[in-house]
Amino acid sequence: MCRDKHVADFMDCLEAWCTRLMGEKPYHIHRFNLSGNDLSDSAVKKIIETLMTLEIRVDVLDLTKNKIQSDAASKIADYVWSTEPLSELLLDRNLLGFEDVNSVLRACYNHSGYPIRKSYGLPIPLKLGITNNPIVAENRVGELLNTIRKQGGKERVWFCNCEEDLSEKELERHREKLETCYLAVHMPGAFTGTDDRTAVRRSRSRTRTRKRQRKEATSDDEEDEEEEQEVSEQRPARQGRRNAERDKRS
Known part of the structure; x- marks a missing residue:
C-alpha cells in the first residue's frame, strides 16, 4: 500500500533498488503496479516525473483506482512520448475526462514506436484501460475516437474493444491495416458503439x-x-x- 504520504520514501526506495539490481540507468521494469492506492493527482504526477528522471521504462503501467486528473494525465502523456512504447497502460477507475485521454492517445499517435511489433513483425495494439472514468460515464469515448479519426486520418487509426480481437488470427487478418496505422488501441469495455473491428x-x-x-x-x-x-x-x-x-x- 502506497498512500500520498509514502510517495517520497517509495520513490527513494525505487531508485536505490534500481541502482542496486540494474546498475546505471536507463532501467527496465516489466510491470509497475500502483493500483488501488487512492493516490491524488499530484502524487501520481510526482511518481511519473520520477520515472522520467530515473529513465525507468515499463512495459505495463498500472495506475488503476487512483484519483488521476488533468495534471497527472498530462505528465503520463509526456512519459508515453519520452519512453519506449508500453504494451499496457491501465488507468481504469480514475477521474479522466475527454482531453485527458485525448492527450495520452495523441502522444501514442505521434510516437514512432506504436503500435508495438513482435519479433516476427506482427503489430500489437496498446491496451488502454479507461473504464469507470468520467469520459466513459458521459459516453464521450465514441466522440473522442471520431475526433481522432478526423484529425489523424481514418486509415491511420485502429480501435477495438473486445478481447477476441487480440487473438493472433484476428491480428494477422488485419495486418495490412495495422502495419500502416500510427495508432492501434485496445480499449476493453470503454465503449459500446461501433469501432473499426467490431463494425x-x-x-x-x-x-x-x-x-x-x-x-x-x-x-x-x-x-x-x-x-x-x-x-x-x-x-x-x-x-x-x-x-x-x-x-x-x-
Whole structure:
C-alpha cells in the first residue's frame, strides 16, 4: 500500500533498488503496479516525473483506482512520448475526462514506436484501460475516437474493444491495416458503439442473421405451399365421397 504520504520514501526506495539490481540507468521494469492506492493527482504526477528522471521504462503501467486528473494525465502523456512504447497502460477507475485521454492517445499517435511489433513483425495494439472514468460515464469515448479519426486520418487509426480481437488470427487478418496505422488501441469495455473491428464483425453477424431469416422464411413458404397442395388434393376426394353417398341415398 502506497498512500500520498509514502510517495517520497517509495520513490527513494525505487531508485536505490534500481541502482542496486540494474546498475546505471536507463532501467527496465516489466510491470509497475500502483493500483488501488487512492493516490491524488499530484502524487501520481510526482511518481511519473520520477520515472522520467530515473529513465525507468515499463512495459505495463498500472495506475488503476487512483484519483488521476488533468495534471497527472498530462505528465503520463509526456512519459508515453519520452519512453519506449508500453504494451499496457491501465488507468481504469480514475477521474479522466475527454482531453485527458485525448492527450495520452495523441502522444501514442505521434510516437514512432506504436503500435508495438513482435519479433516476427506482427503489430500489437496498446491496451488502454479507461473504464469507470468520467469520459466513459458521459459516453464521450465514441466522440473522442471520431475526433481522432478526423484529425489523424481514418486509415491511420485502429480501435477495438473486445478481447477476441487480440487473438493472433484476428491480428494477422488485419495486418495490412495495422502495419500502416500510427495508432492501434485496445480499449476493453470503454465503449459500446461501433469501432473499426467490431463494425466488421457486426456486419457479418447481421448478414448471417438475414440469411438465416430468409432461409427460415423460404422454408415456411414451402411448408405453406405443401399444405395448400394437400388441401387442394384432398378437396376432390372429399367431394367424390359426398357424391357417392348422395347417389346411394337416392
